[in-house]
Amino acid sequence: MTEKFSKIALRMKSNVIRELLKVTSKPGMISFGGGVPDPDTFPRFEMAEISKEILENEYKLTLQYGSTEGDPILREEYISLLKRESGIEGIDVDNLLVTVGSQSALDLISKILLDEDSIYFVSKPVYLGAASAFSLRSDRHVYMSLREDGADIDEVEQNLQEIENRGELNKVKFIYTISNFHNPAGVTMSLEKRKRLVEIANKYDVLIVEDDPYGDLRYEGKPIDPIFKIGGQERVLLLKTFSKILSPGLRLGIVVGNKTIVKKMVTAKQATDLCTPSLTQRIAARYLQRYDLLSQIEPTIALYREKKDLMLAELERSFGSMEGFHWTKPEGGLFIWFTLPEGFDTAEMLERGKAANILFVPGEAFSLDNTCNNSMRLSFCLPPREDIIEGVRRLKKIVVEYGKEKNLL
Template sequence: MIRELLKYANMPGAVSFGGGTPDPETFPRHQLAELAREIIENEYRYTLQYATTEGDPELIKQVLILLKRVYGLDGFSPENVLITVGSQQALELVGKVLLDPGDCVIVGDPEYLGALSAFRMRDARFLVVKFEKDGPDLNQVEAHLKRMQKENQLHRVKFIYIVSNFQNPSGITTSVEKRKALVELAEKYDVLIVEDDPYGVLRFRGEHIPPIMSFGGIDRVILLNTFSKILCPGLRIGIVVADKQIIRKLVLAKQGTDLCSPSLTMRLAARYLERYDILEQIKPAIELYRKKKETMIEALREEFSDVADIDWTDPDGGLFIWTTLPDVDTMELFKFAEQRKVFYIPGEAFKPYEEPSSSMRMSFCLPTFEQIREGVHRLKLAYMDYVEAKGLKCR
C-alpha cells in the first residue's frame, strides 16, 4: 500500500502524508559527494570490491562508538554487530533465523507493517496486544504468555517485537517503566525481545529514555537500528546488535540472501561518521521535524475543531502522527481523499489481522509547511464528502 501511495506523491498538485520519507534537504549531500570521490579514488580496493557478510569493519567500529554515545551501551565487540541492507533486511533475517511456520510473535495493534510483512513471510502467528499511550498493554502480553504456557506451547513464542521510540505508525514511546516490566516478563517466560529503534535519535521533546537492551542485556534483547532516518535512506544501511551466536546465524542467512552489503555505501557511511559528528549534524533536521509536527497538529486543531471525538497522538519525536476519526473507515475515506489529492496510510494497513480501522498514519516529514496546512484542509473536505456520501451526521 505504501509503495502504491508513493506513486501518488509525484502527482501534480498532490499532498502526500503517506510514506515516512525524510526531507531530502536534510541529507548532507555535499559532504557525502566529497567523501564518495575520496573513497572511490583512494580506497577503491575496498569500495569497489565484495565485502565480508558481517559488514565493513570501519563502519562497525563507528557503530560501536555510537552505541555508547546514544544508548550508553558499552562492552560489545564487532562480533555483536551485523550490517544489513536497511533495517527491513534485518527484520527479514530475524524472521528467517528465529521463526518456523506456525511460530508466534507478540506484536502490537497498530504495528509497523514492514515487520508484519517480514514475519508473515515465515508463516508466523501473531499474538496481538493493544497499544496504550505509554506503550503496549503488558497485561495482554502476559495473558498471551500464560495461555501459551498453559497449552504447553510457550516454546512456539519466539519473541516480542516492539518499536520502542516514536512507534511507526502511532508515534507512541514506550515508557521506562514498561520497558523494565517487559524485560521482567521476557525473563519470566524465557522469550526474546526484538527492539526496533529507527527513530530514537529524532527526539525533539523530553529526555532520552534508555533502550530496552540496557535493561535486558544482549542475552535477552536484539536491537535493530538504521541510518536511513538520521543520515539518508539511499545508503540502505541497517544494524543488528545481538548475542554473538545470533549474529552468526544471521550472517549465514544473509550469505544466502545477498552475500554482502555494498562496500561503497558502508565505507561512505563509515568515513562520514569518522569525520563528522552525526548527532550534531542531525540537530537542524530534528528542529525542522519538530516545527512540521507542530504545524500539522495546529492544522488538525483548526480544521477539525467541529468534529467531536477526533483524536491524534502528539509524539515527542519521530515522523508520524496517528489520527483517529470515530465511526469512519479510513480505507473508504481514502477514495474521497484521493479525489482531493491528499494521501495518507489507512490504519488497516498496520493491523496484524485484516479488519477496518478508523485511524490513519500521517507523516509530516516530507511535505512543506504550506503543503501540511493545505493537505489537512483537503483532508477535512474529504471527510465532509465522506460524511455526506454515507449519510452520516458530522459530530
C-alpha cells in the same frame, strides 16, 4: 505461471505504502503518506566528497565484495555512537551486523527464528514491513494493544501465561516492538513499561526484538534508555538504521545482538544477498569518523519539530471540536496516528484523497486482520509548511464530505 507460485507467494500482499509512492509524484499532490525523510536535511555535499574520495582511493574495498558481517570501520564507529548516544557498553564488532536497511534485518530474523508454527508478538497497529517479513514464515502472531505509553504489558503477560498453560511456550520466538515514536502510532514506551517488558521476557524466556529507527529524532522530552540497555544482549536484539538520519538511499541497517544470533543471521545473509554494498557502508563509516552525526541532525530535529507542531496545530484547528476524532501527540519520529469515529473507512477515503490530491496511509494497512479501518497514518516530515496547512484543509474537506454522505457526522 501463477500455478507455480509458492503458498507464501500466493498470500503475499503488495505493500500499500510502496504502491502509494507511485502516485506521490503526481503534480499538485500533497503526501502525508510515506515515512519518507526530507532529503534536504541530509549532508549531501559531505557525502559527495567522501564518495568521490573513497571510490578513487579505497576502490579495492569500495568496489569489491565485502564481508557478510559488514564494514569493520562502520561497525567500530557505530559502537562508539551507541555509547555516546545511549550509554550502551560491553559490545564489540561481533555483536553487530550491517544489513540492507532494517527491512533486511527483519527478513533475516524471520528466517532464523520462525517455523510455520512459531508464535510472535506484534503491536496493533503493527509496522507493515515487520508484519510482512514475519508472515512469510508464520502467521501465528499475537497482538499487543498500544496505549499512549506503549504496549499493554499486562495483556502481554496474560497472553504468555495462556500460551504456557496450553503448553506452547516453546513456540514463542520473540516480542517485536518499536520502542520510540512508533510507526504508525507515534507513541513511545515508558521506562517503567520497558523494565516490566524485560522482566516478563526473562520470566518466560522470550527474545525481545527492539526496532528503533526513530530514536535519534526526539523533538521534546527526555530520551529513555533503550530496552536493549535494560535487558542486555542475551535478551534483546536491537535494530537501528541510517535511513532517517543520514539517508534511506544508502539502505543501511545495523543489528546489535548476542553473538550467537548475529552469527546465525550472518549465515542467513550469505544466502540472501551475500553482503551489504561496500560503497554505501564506507560512505557512512567515513561520515561518522569525520562529523558528529548527533550534532549534525540538530537542524533536522528543529525542522521536524516545527512541522510536527504545525500539523498538530492544524489538526486541532480542523478537528479539535469534532467529537470522536483524536490523534497521538508524538515526542519524535515521523508519524501521527489519526483516529476517526467508528464507521469511517480510511481505505475507501483514500480514493477520494487521491482525487483531491491528498495522500495518507489507511489504518487497515497496519493490521493483519483488516481492522484499524477508522484510523490513518499521517507523516509530517516531508511536506513543506504550506503543504501541511493545505493538506490538513483538504483532509478536513474529504472527512466532512465522506462523513455527511455516510451519515456519520
